[in-house]
Amino acid sequence: RKEVEQDPGPFNVPEGATVAFNCTYSNSASQSFFWYRQDCRKEPKLLMSVYSSGNEDGRFTAQLNRASQYISLLIRDSKLSDSATYLCVVNDYTGGFKTIFGAGTRLFVKA
């Protein structure tokens, strides 16, 4: 099992759609979680951190389920500008710091 696994994608959705991405991680001791966004030929940028209580930032909602070792990202009312690759990131601190990126899920939002 990969340390961090994401939906393979790509997701092709119309503008205005709601889309959900999933991510699972293998180390139950992982301690911090993030969603990053990467546009084509650009660097990854933080979209949002993910907390156990869940957190929302405008049209974006992130959830963490520690029992199932599962992270999700929900995008409501998709915009053309949301087209990008979404990367799930997990930080482990047991036995030394380790940061692991998922392979990413590609999203295409079409008019």
Next chain:
Amino acid sequence: DTAVSQTPKYLVTQMGNDKSIKCEQNLGHDTMYWYKQDSKKFLKIMFSYNNKELIINETVPNRFSPKSPDKAHLNLHINSLELGDSAVYFCASSQDIPGGPVADTQYFGPGTRLTVL
């Protein structure tokens, strides 16, 4: 102002050469990183480094070595370049949180596209 900068943006070189990529951050962060993103777009950490500890991903060949002249810089030296080294290399930095671990956001540089011919 650019928070994390890398030079050069593009690097084309021959197999067997030795090259360096420079990274600078003006965020005052304690930890810096190097990542490799290959043609399949998979982003893998190569090194993380602060003034206390260098953590090396054991899969990284020893032809790759990070050099940190000071806290704001982490350069990547690559010896005897191989075709498989062609990729985009990203530098990143983050701030240590006292008493951590807590969420430590990483800020990425714009990347260096390395092509080995």
